[in-house]
Amino acid sequence: MRAKPLFLTIAHRLAILAYIAFALFPLYWLLKVAVTPNDLLYSEGIRLWPSHASLEHFDFVLRHSAFPVFFRNSLIVSGSTAVIVTILASLSGYALSRFNFRGKYWLVALMLLTQMFPLVMLVAPIFKILSPLGLTNSLTGLVIVYTAFNVPFATFLMQSFFDGIPKDLEEAAMIDGATQFVAFRQIILPLTLPGIAATLGFVFTAAWSELLFSLMLISGNDQATFPVGLLSFVSKFSVDFGQMMAAGVLALIPACLFFLLIQRYLVQGLTAGAVKG
């Protein structure tokens, strides 16, 4: 291949750079406000970096606010939701990919249908359902609701990964002496790790940043997840931007760690299907 002219390469890089700057600027601003001391927040005008930075907001958020509780709650809810949804979606995605059963068409249609309603419409009925069961104001209730909402999409996601794995492989395993379930567990699942990682990541972030339901179903600080907790920095007369941003920065950490862990599989996952088994 002929080398590209230099100016094209430069233009290409500049375009990417511009996009990255645009996409990451809000994150940068989050960090900037988080390290700006309160006395400089309104007095310095618009600057890219405050004249002196401090970690006082982080200190306050970690030691004097309920943020660690929110954080723990969010970890529990998002982690459990991600794991449960991924397990269910693996099984149902496999079934949709490999089995023909009565009512399959209608099941798929029904699952698509659940994705069509704006969630706001469902808040009241869900509250009505959960309330007599004692599942409002509880993390378990949130996990159940998030799981229900995420399973359909995750199932389709997993199904597409299973579709990419040749059927011959499990047939070979079955002839080698495995039952269908053993073939699924020992042959197919290991090959679907990228898909599992992608699904885990997707569901985890969806649950991590969900605000509407946790706001409606949870009252009080001890069961609140962190998006709800962030609102506690908004009081009647003022918004404590510094602390809010510091909490936001801290909330990014688990999501970043999570993606760092699974990114290897994720990249593989996005190219799955291009590689023949």
Add this chain to the structure above:
Amino acid sequence: MASIDIANIQKSYGIHPVLHDVDLKIGDGEFVVLVGPSGCGKSTLLRMIAGLESVTSGEIRIAGRRVNELAPKDRDIAMVFQSYALYPHMSVAKNMSYSLRLRKTAKEKIASIVSSAAAKLGLDPLLERRPRALSGGQRQRVAMGRAIVREPKAFLFDEPLSNLDARLREQMRAEIKKLHKDLGATSIYVTHDQIEAMTLADRIVAMNGGFVQQVGSPLDLYDRPANLFVAGFIGSPGMNFFEGTYLNGTAPRFETEGGVVIPAQPHPALTDGARATLGIRPEHVEIGAEAPDALKATVDLVEPTGFGIILHLSFGRSGFKAFTNDRRFLNASGSLPVRLPVERLHFFNAAGNRV
């Protein structure tokens, strides 16, 4: 090792029948090849024997035991797939030993079985590699290794060589034949390649449209094809056919639609004036023979193959091919005297069956 009996097997998907009343007895240690064009039902039949497809009606017995309802894992058969179907996340050794590990075979025993199978197939240096680091031929060998470690009752091959290039296919074909000689295992081999069928089989089962067309030894099918389908399918280049009328009388003969009269032997099954198809293999057409019964054919095209020459000839509008090793015909043009020896002619009646 075992015999396989297939009795009145039928298969349909919904209302679409794909196999009609297949009856087949495969003897212990026999190498049977199912051959036919794609969609003829040969792979479906093989998959039914393996247990990967259900049986609509009829019975399959392996070593005398009915297996219709048995799961593939309980049939004690091994299968080699066209796509090889190697487990991508396992090394070659792990691929080969998977079935043994599922059966909880002792570690030392597995090691010795795998190493002897690897030695047989020349896989020793590759045992620790993953399938993606292997060439097509090596993957094919691993797939065979996976089949032989178990000493199953029967081997099933589903177009195992179709993904290989021509040279490798030839080599692996010979290896499969050698392997069968060594192991003497009952084998059923599916292919659409008639050369593979001819070279490997003890017996060929020719199939078309879900029906068994003919069962017999390779030379049976070549010498005495039961119908037009088998006649046209077996042999390369394929048999020449002329449509026309059989005329009895003092000198039995065949008159093609183009009006060419070809002398024939008397055929009691054909009445005077019966519609029929005459077939002759290109390698049996005699060209350049200055005999009194020679016909004049026009040379349309000459295809040298190195081994011989394929001549595209025609009587008027009906074209046919002749195969010869005689290099004098390399530059043939114009017209040539041609003889169709009576003892080499095949006759098929209006229904397409051999008479």
